[in-house]
Amino acid sequence: MNSKSFPIRLSLVHSLIFFSAFFLLSCSSASESEISIIWENDRAIGLIVPSDILDSPDLAQLSIHLASGENNPPVLGELREEDNGILFSPLIPFTRGLSYEIRYKDVSIGNVSIPQLTEGETNLSVLEIYPTQDILPENQLKFFIKFSKPMREGESTAHVTLLNSKLDTLKGAFLDLQPELWNEDQTLLTLWLDPGRIKRDLVPNLEMGAPLEMGESYHLIISEKWKSKSGESLNESYTKDFTVTARDSISPVPTSWIVGAPKAGTIEAVEIDFSEALDYSLLREVFRIRDLNDQKVPGKWNIGIEEKSIRFTPDTDWKKGKYVLEIESRLEDLAGNNLNRLFETDLSNPSKPAIETDFKRLEFEIKE
């Protein structure tokens, strides 16, 4: 095969590869005839083959292959003639660290390497593991892991481990859910402890017991090998240590919450103290404050320490009078008990909870 390589123009600056590319660039006078990479948010989404490499070519004869061997099939994508050359857009972005060969009529006309992210560009980290408190109930249901950047999906089982106090790995503690539960920008992962083991009398529960035992302490470890969407690793592992206390079999009761109301004429926060930690992701969404005319009061919500309280700061001054705190009943505690029902209802215990409603309301008063 007649192989001729062309220098690469890089739209971003990348360490070692940059230097080799720079060397090639500096040796080449034909700066127009470079195959260039099109970048979008750190992803290589296309290649431009300039028109002076291929003048009025037959697009059907142009193909892009992985450069690792001769028998690689053409990469699936779209070819389109643009003003400055031919644009190839692959179905998925080119992979960092791999090289690609551009062939015309089965003859190589150039190679392009997609540079790795360099260390200076990576600042991937675990921002928080929820719940943040270090004492959790025996029937704890969920963990939330918050990352600084969008992460790769489908890898949580390989990268999250639960160890007991003897540092033995507890297998099968988490529910292996595919697809995993990520938020839209893939920075927040929800992990469930296996509900089949938490729920009493199910076969998994009888065979293996609950994933967590009262009085034991545990370490939740997040591996440093976990990669972001753009391919960088965490570089350090993260640990959450916690101790397990008794089972929580009581739904949160809003009427037992303590509401600290500020004075009229101020924009100080009203603080609602739950006296127990509640579910992080639901806390962010289920509260609203309404005035006597049932109008929503605009303002900001902030979750308190260890998710045990929440504060609301209005945009404008409080007025004297009564307000209503409206809570969506889907709010759960750490064990998945919501305002309407328990995570599991014991049918042999006839004490039925109150009527199920979409909302619960709690009145408070702003005084002079």
Place this chain on the structure above:
Amino acid sequence: MKKSVLIFGVCALVAGITAFTFRAEELPYNLKRGTPEIKSITSLAFGPDGILFIGDSKGASVIAVNTKDASNSVLQPINSIGIDKKLAGMLGTTEENISILDIAVNPISKKVYLAVQSGDGTPVLLSIEGETIAPVSLKDVEFDVVVLNNSPAEDAKDGRGRPLRISSISDLGYANGKLLVSGLSNQEFSSTFRSIPFPFTDKQDFASLEIFHAAHGKYETTSPIKTFTTAQVNGKEYLVASYTCTPLVLFPMDELKAGTHVKGRTIAEMGSGNQPLDLVNMEKDGKSFLVMANSNRPVFRVDFNDIENFEGSLTEPVTANFATDGVDFVSMPMTNVLQLDKMNDDTMVILQRKSNGSLDLWSTEKSGNLLK
């Protein structure tokens, strides 16, 4: 008078011709032509006439696309060894950078459709027929979209940034003119089961499905559905759902109505550390079977007759170990099956991680003994 009638007649004729000539192209099932916005392809299911339903968990919607792949064709056996490596090569990457999220067989053409996702989350739809793998373009197609409404409280959201709530689609199905969608959320631990008429209208029926625990019927819980199928048991339509905490639960379809709260009956548990992955109905020699792929067990098969024989206690929780009561769950000689779907009544297509590490896609045709 006569003149005005004539003028009216001419006008009507012209209007009629104009309307007929310039009438917009009418597409089947009220589809429109264009390029749908698809954020992810997390589940696939076929509807009528080559309509493919694409579950987009990230976009919280289902897109119906006319694949135009609706001519009857002869089933071509598939035996694609190392399909992940093959697909990775075609996508210009290595196999650790792609995952196959779902497979679905077009019941008319028998072509297998694959939902593939790259490491950075880019969705790709591919089809495979025999040895031929081809991309399926989702640009300029006939399509319609249904956005999955969230819980009743959802529209009461205020503007504190994007909601953290995600409604992931755990499975899709189509039966009797309805698209069935089971969903799970990262917040509430419960199952929303939607029944959406197709062609899409503004209507969506929700039912919340609660289950009895198998043992003693002592506890009643909610839990998300992982996968489901519909089946006829004794001439009645049932939803056979498999949950994240317990494998098989049966619901009568006619009880799943808008806003209802239905209690299902657990018909089987397979023990700990296992997740149900896929369910299909198969037929062999006039017998119907339910076939179930598992994360940590071999593929199971159960005879629908055995489920029918259990009809007597449908509204009651099962009180004893189902297996000992005569339902025969047969382990099939297949482990590490990640995905399966039905090609025709006695042939399945299977995505399997072989013991040598190879990820293979193959059709069961040549192993006719599987359903014996």
